[in-house]
Amino acid sequence: MLVMVCDRRIRVCGSCNAPARTPTVRSTVPLRKWLTSDVVISLRPLIAADASTLASWAVDPVFCAHAGWRLRESPVDALEWWQNAIVHADPKLVRLLALSDSDPVGYVDLHGDEGGRRELGYLVGPSARWGQGLGTAVARCALEFGFTELGLESIWAEAIEANTASVRVLRRLSMQPAGVGNRAEFLGARSRYLMFELSRHDWFERQTESAR
Numbered sequence: 001m002l003v004m005v006c007d008r009r010i011r012v013c014g015s016c017n018a019p020a021r022t023p024t025v026r027s028t029v030p031l032r033k034w035l036t037s038d039v040v041i042s043l044r045p046l047i048a049a050d051a052s053t054l055a056s057w058a059v060d061p062v063f064c065a066h067a068g069w070r071l072r073e074s075p076v077d078a079l080e081w082w083q084n085a086i087v088h089a090d091p092k093l094v095r096l097l098a099l100s101d102s103d104p105v106g107y108v109d110l111h112g113d114e115g116g117r118r119e120l121g122y123l124v125g126p127s128a129r130w131g132q133g134l135g136t137a138v139a140r141c142a143l144e145f146g147f148t149e150l151g152l153e154s155i156w157a158e159a160i161e162a163n164t165a166s167v168r169v170l171r172r173l174s175m176q177p178a179g180v181g182n183r184a185e186f187l188g189a190r191s192r193y194l195m196f197e198l199s200r201h202d203w204f205e206r207q208t209e210s211a212r
């Protein structure tokens with residue numbers, strides 16, 4: 001069973017990550033730690049120095065094919081794109097780097113501007129890390145962050161049906177089926193989006209049940 005422990009004392013440290021100019025809205029987001037039976041995941045806002053890590057995943061063909069990223073010949077080719085994406089972040093997007101201990105293993109997104117409702121996104125990189133429970137762990141942390149720190153009422157997500165791992169992540173998190181979306185292609189196969197949603201009420205009830 002997954003046990004989550006939140007360490008609210010730890011705060012984002014800007015001084016050790018120069019020239020990390022994180023957008024104001026994110027620099028106030030606390031860094032959090034969750035303890036699971038086999039992995040400790042923490043989430044923190046992206047800083048400019050993270051661009052090199054994210055760019056390094058852009059040379060992994062399997063990762064890029066699954067994540068829909070443009071495959072690059074060298075991490076340097078993606079570096080400027082990531083630096084720009086971090087420094088000039090979409091104001092509707094809360095993107096948090098996921099770390100296992102101090103190792104970056106992916107990121108999570110909570111996106112949108114609808115009152116009390118955001119779209120969840122998540123990835124784990126590079127692909128050598130897949131299949132170890134990290135995807136489920138980081139997405140679970142994002143739900144906790146959204147409901148407890150952002151005070152959301154509802155979180156929704158969509159996954160391409162043929163992206164089995166992504167659908168499994170959402171089902172394992174007890175997100176409820178919420179319909180079928182547009183057609184989509186995944187690894188060259190025709191598929192479609194499956195929509196999922198979880199209310200704060202249901203998430204809280206499940207937390208209480210699993211604590212019993």
Ligand SMILES: CC(C)(COP(=O)(O)OP(=O)(O)OC[C@H]1O[C@@H](n2cnc3c(N)ncnc32)[C@H](O)[C@@H]1OP(=O)(O)O)[C@@H](O)C(=O)NCCC(=O)NCCS
Nearest residue numbers: 067121122123124130131132133134135136164165166168
């Ligand atoms: C989706 C993703 C985050 C899963 O990460 P992960 O670390 O492999 O996730 P987990 O190890 O927690 O595995 C989740 C489930 O997927 C299954 N799985 C993992 N890799 C799989 C694969 N290649 N094929 C089929 N199932 C797979 C696992 O067995 C597990 O299922 P289970 O709970 O029934 O055992 C990762 O593949 C990824 O980053 N993909 C690219 C980006 C993406 O698709 N993001 C989601 C859309 S926003």
